[in-house]
Amino acid sequence: MQIRLYNTMTRRVEDFEPITPNHVGFYNCGPTVYWDPHIGNMRALFNADILKRMFLANNYTVNHVMNFTDVGHLTSDADTGEDKMEKGAARENMTAWEVAEKYIKICLDDMDSLNIIKPTHTPRATDHIKEQIELIQKLEKKGFTYEIPDDGIYYDTSKFPDYGALGGQNLSELKAGARIENNNKRNITDFALWKFSPKDKKRQMEWDSPWGIGFPGWHIECSAMSMKYLGDHFDIHTAGQEHIKVHHTNEIAQSEPVVGKPWVNYWVHWAWLILKEGKMSKSSGTSYSVRDLMAKGYDPMSLRYLMTLSHYRQPLEFSLESLDAAATGYKNLVRKIADLMSDDSGEIDQKLYQQWHDKILTPVSDNLKTAESLVVFQDLLKQKDINSATKLALVGFVDDLLGLQFIEHAKKLHELESETAPAEIQEMAQKRLSAKKERDFATADNLRTQIDSLGWTVMDTADGFKLVKKQ
Ligand SMILES: [Zn+2]
Numbered sequence: 001m002q003i004r005l006y007n008t009m010t011r012r013v014e015d016f017e018p019i020t021p022n023h024v025g026f027y028n029c030g031p032t033v034y035w036d037p038h039i040g041n042m043r044a045l046f047n048a049d050i051l052k053r054m055f056l057a058n059n060y061t062v063n064h065v066m067n068f069t070d071v072g073h074l075t076s077d078a079d080t081g082e083d084k085m086e087k088g089a090a091r092e093n094m095t096a097w098e099v100a101e102k103y104i105k106i107c108l109d110d111m112d113s114l115n116i117i118k119p120t121h122t123p124r125a126t127d128h129i130k131e132q133i134e135l136i137q138k139l140e141k142k143g144f145t146y147e148i149p150d151d152g153i154y155y156d157t158s159k160f161p162d163y164g165a166l167g168g169q170n171l172s173e174l175k176a177g178a179r180i181e182n183n184n185k186r187n188i189t190d191f192a193l194w195k196f197s198p199k200d201k202k203r204q205m206e207w208d209s210p211w212g213i214g215f216p217g218w219h220i221e222c223s224a225m226s227m228k229y230l231g232d233h234f235d236i237h238t239a240g241q242e243h244i245k246v247h248h249t250n251e252i253a254q255s256e257p258v259v260g261k262p263w264v265n266y267w268v269h270w271a272w273l274i275l276k277e278g279k280m281s282k283s284s285g286t287s288y289s290v291r292d293l294m295a296k297g298y299d300p301m302s303l304r305y306l307m308t309l310s311h312y313r314q315p316l317e318f319s320l321e322s323l324d325a326a327a328t329g330y331k332n333l334v335r336k337i338a339d340l341m342s343d344d345s346g347e348i349d350q351k352l353y354q355q356w357h358d359k360i361l362t363p364v365s366d367n368l369k370t371a372e373s374l375v376v377f378q379d380l381l382k383q384k385d386i387n388s389a390t391k392l393a394l395v396g397f398v399d400d401l402l403g404l405q406f407i408e409h410a411k412k413l414h415e416l417e418s419e420t421a422p423a424e425i426q427e428m429a430q431k432r433l434s435a436k437k438e439r440d441f442a443t444a445d446n447l448r449t450q451i452d453s454l455g456w457t458v459m460d461t462a463d464g465f466k467l468v469k470k471q
Helices: 039-057 084-092 096-113 125-141 171-177 218-230 241-259 290-295 300-308 320-341 350-365 370-382 388-402 406-418 423-437 441-453
Strands: 004-007 012-015 023-028 061-066 145-148 152-155 191-196 214-216 234-240 264-270 273-275 456-461 464-469
Touching: 004 264, 023 039, 023 218, 039 061, 039 096, 039 234, 039 264, 039 273, 039 290, 039 300, 039 350, 039 388, 061 218, 084 096, 096 290, 125 145, 125 152, 125 191, 125 214, 125 218, 125 241, 152 241, 191 218, 191 241, 214 218, 218 234, 218 241, 234 241, 241 264, 290 300, 300 320, 300 370, 320 370, 320 388, 320 406, 350 370, 350 388, 370 388, 388 406, 406 464, 423 441, 423 456, 423 464, 441 456
Parallel strands: 023 061, 023 234, 234 264
Antiparallel strands: 004 012, 145 152, 152 191, 191 214, 456 464
């Protein structure tokens, strides 16, 4: 099926043509591991997961690379401010290395809770200092760098004529709009490739280099690691939309002079998950993590379902009310699927299967329209002339495509419902039914409470009662 994606570079939805047939390589800029990832961070990782699952459903092999930024780059895009890793270390009374270890584990656990398939490679910046130094040396040889004494090695953006193309700006516009943060830079848009350690202080993370002891600038790690794991020319580069104007613009500037143009064929950017009052922020205490929501009793699949209902190029306004609504919608679907499991006799109708498989896959292949795919899926569940076996096979396909674990959840519900209650509980339920018939509601209510306290729920049905084990 033809895959289409919105390319930030050309500002339109384009037919996707892979470099190698039936194979895709993509890089997604991962988190800086100095603090709890919030669900806004996780939305970007969820979107990358949908991108990957869409390719897998179209029978591609996928090489998905996501880095962990564990080098303490500075808090602003412009190489000024505090070092994030050292800030995290001071906050938690740990070393910067321990902080990285802790938050990489938390991030991987949260990805697992959200059923995000682990990337093929998850390289860490600190494991690739050599590759970063080599890339800076190549840029130096080609004349793209200069040194600011006691500061670092900088990239001269005026040497790269296409600078700013990804964000739709040229260098003179950028110069006019920028704030002056470092008077020693030749151009306001120049950025650090290597920063020197301060002479009077030993940093927790620093390395030797041909230019002196220090640490890499932030942007260079993604160029170096993507080239290492995906080659000099690869299909897709993704991240949140906040990375268009500086981080990805700089990645292009430092990569294309070395590997040729174009370095990347498609640039795909995710919109944010926001709150009514604006962007979710860790520092102002307005952020939720996946674990926060689980502690409040939410199933992470409800959050994944909420994300599936929105399009990646639109902001998703999050509230606990919208999550509650998604949780109800998700449960209703699980309920319907569990009902299919009580009558799954019959053969899978291959023709109908293929027809609905394509109907479900088409919107996701067309620029990842997940919500439209869910509409088709709900329509499928309503069809009276399709048997349960065929429907259940298609639910399995939807699980592969959208990762919503419908089968797993429905099976659990179905098993709870089909378990037979012990004889004494059955007897109590029988007594309750008789009491109800005799209009002795006090006894009936009392028996219901007793049954409930023994872990079962009694439900009235047309021909008597049904006992369901409580979750
Ligand atoms: Zn990056």
